[in-house]
Amino acid sequence: MCGINGIAGFEDKELIKRMNDAVAHRGPDDSGFFSDRNVCLGHRRLSIIDLSKRGHQPMCNENKDIWIVFNGEIYNFRELKKELDEKGHRFSSDSDTEAIIHLYEEEGIGCVRRLKGIFAFAIYDSKKKIVFIARDQLGVKPLHYAFVDNGSNMLFASEIKSILQCENVRREVNLNGLHKFMNFNYIFGGETLFRGIFKLNPGHCLVYDIKTKKHRIGKYWELKIEKTDHPEDYYVGRIREGLSESIRMQLVSDVPLGVFLSGGIDSSSIVALMSEFDDIEKPIKTYAVGFNEPWDELHDAKRVSDKFGTDHHEIYVESDVLKHYPEFIWHMDTPKTNISPQFYISKLAKRSVTVALTGLGGDELFAGYRRHKYYYHQEKISAMIPESLGKPFFSAMSRIALSNYLKRGMIYLANIHDEEKTYTIAAPLLVYEDERDDLYGEGMKKAGLQDFKDMLKPYLSQKTKNDDADYYNQTLKMEIKTYLNDDLLERMDRMSMAHAVEARVPFLDHDFVEFAFSIPNKYRRFKLGTTSGKDLLCKAMKGKVPDFVFKKKKVGFNMSPYYWFKAHLREHIKNILTKEAVYRRGLFSYKYVERFLNKKPSENLYYQYQTLWNMMAFEIWHQMYIDADRKRIMKPKMGIEDYS
Template sequence: MCGIYGYISLKEPIEPETLRRMGHALKHRGPDDEAEWIQNSTEMSIGLGHKRLSIIDLSPAGRQPMANEDETIWIVFNGEIYNFKDLRKELEKKGHRFRSNSDTEVIIHLYEERGTQCLESLRGMFAFALWDNKTKTLFLGRDRIGKKPIHYSVTPSGIVFASEIKALLQHPDMIRELDLKSLSKYLTYEYVPAPDTIFKSIKKLEPGHYLLYRHGKVSLSKYWDIPIEDYPIADRTEEQYTEELREILDKAVRDRLVADVPVGLFVSGGIDSGLVAAFAARASQQLECFTIGFDEPSFDESRYALQIAQGLGIKPHVKIFHAQEMLRMVERLPDVLDEPLADPSILPLYLLSQFASHKMKVVLSGDGGDELFLRCAARVHEVSPQRTGVQSTCISRILEHGFQDQAVPQRSRGLF
């Protein structure tokens, strides 16, 4: 992950020290490089900053903030565009010239070609801030599902934005007033749903949305939503659905293995991370995976993760944590989280990420499988049993027949 931040001032010049403080609050997001760009004018002033975790194009050419040839468009970007090579070929045929091999530069030229409709062509996880100096417009965009965060606050003197709330709070215009409605939502849902945050003055840009800020005015637009359509499930065979799902998962994992640094895996021993690991093992050699265990046997599932790793020929790394380490982590949560979150999985996930970060910059995980395949108990009642059964059967068939040349533990096969 990288960290992006910046602000527009309608009245005063950009204060470099304010921008520096905002960036310092995000230093954990980008240890490889950092840079800032400031443009002061009588009409309005803008400052952009970037903390870089180098994944694609590790050279100085990939440094951000990044501009087009005549420096009329500037961007700071966090994430990864999986189809950037295909988009680059299309743009080169139309005469666009590139100075780097990064996916970031593709967004700049795609914006030149299509404006805000560039979002419809991007396939990946992303959050970015793009400044168009010709139209004096700030363009904030976020990926369809919201994997990458971006927060903003509109003030009388401009707009402030950043990957995390803690960076916005470094700006002197921020008012640290608790939003009681957001607190009520937190107590109901155990998190604060977008577009709200726990602070009245700060908002989340919602997934599948973009924001335009021009001449002191904000407009928000939705460019994508989950398609809710009733596809008949009887027009194709179960085997056809299974094969299509296998192909989708295979391509999704292959796309996410593209990087100029090694890519590892989080393997828990469950079905989701096991499936990702199996597809990754097909696509790449010499993979490494990371697992944590606990000294309390009733909570420790590391043995299942080891079975998956050994069966797929993946090098495992396992670390056993103790209760005292978990308690110490609780004390650090206010530094890690910007707003309350009642999800206990943050503890093992943080420890696992910390453990893996000593060897890897990028890892793939099985997060999101429960939501995609309707295994969340609170949501199952909203979906017809027939449709749920088909999805479950497709996954089971992939496990049983899709990896006959690779061992998958019996525990994972029996989860459906």
């Protein structure tokens, strides 16, 4: 796990140094540079495999005509090295990075299809005069890029703050990205909140030609939905075996590792399967975070820890941590809420480990969220409700609904024949259509923002030759490409790397993901009265994790905006989202802020509090990244009172 940076099309040694310094937190163990007439590469190293100086980057081949900077881990690198060694390639280190160089020599840009792991890398081929960048299949590791000088030159980096070190990068708000953030809580589709700065999408690579100053982007991996047909016991066994194999593969490390444990089925499964390995260091180190809220999971995590005799560590996140909130935003490079749990559990883990396995991905693979029930039953429900009668009736009912949840249910039923709208309502969309006019100011209303239907249609209509093309599978696939990648994994990467901790995700081995999507719907079903479709995963782990885990309610690393609003969030919103500040931006209406600040706190206003929190996060981000002098991006004000 590291930080990578690069310039393609021109040479600027001072710039690449500043870019590298911007992500020093990602790699405290070493730093390195390579510079040619048209290319600069920078690297910050977090040593995990081959801790010696031989793992120093940028790294090159024997002829010094191919150079690489790499972030992540290649879990099958030993198999690749053995194969390449038999073909005559010679290695000077024990690192996984060197395997990529020689694989590229052998197979060119197609080498990326052979890699199993979490990665983002850039290769400079001085003979072909190209720079080749790629990102792993599920997007666990980040990679951003931008073009400057009228699109002729390229910058790329693990984090956006590195790209912003270039004076030619304009710091402007991408209003369509803001539109996505305010409504979905994250920005998807390769966009960021900066106009002209992009994410390289998962499973994609980009080739920049130094001679022609042109580039092309290609997809090297696509999640295919190819259903198989076997008895249920077959899938139960394969889940258990496949997850165990993925965990074992991801234990490769020359530094101590542990597990982020919530007490839920996903992280408990990882601890349970790890405990069966005789060749790993024990006791397993586990880490848990609590929020002092009614659904705190520390007790459950401790019960799982006691069952397996782990070396367990806990930390509480108090509501006054909001005073450090700007620091979280600085690490994210984007406004984001609900991030302090990952920040503090990583800080706790860093005291004793450098690598942590997490349960991320289990819900997306096995339908673990309540909303998945609505995706599953959408086609049946729509067949029962005539559109001509249902839309006007349920629309009218939504206008008189007494609670947020009832209103959302009525809107869902009113739009049950519209796949894109059904998805946004269940997802859930944060801002109702009838509230958006009250929320948005003239700057947003006149921006020509993309319609949600146009945003989502490419995902919900993505079908390959062998796809099981029903709505349920398409929505689950979309969440893998958007919510999982652009929210959960992005949060986990930035918050863990803020403390130089590598977070690994056994559920997201791309072969295991493809297997999970091959399971027929009848085995990923929602039983009557249940809110989760993870019945098959529970059966696979029966007898391995404690029985209480199967019965507990889904929580995750979440914080309720309502409880935070009652504590300190309300005052911070009042101080930061002043009438003057809101109207100065011209993007939102202060009347919306005033309306909900003046109401008595109510759990029924959950989504409205989330919207206010998002507005506050955007204001802090804007002051930090857009308003401030460019040099201040590296040393921003970290106290929340500084943004009032």
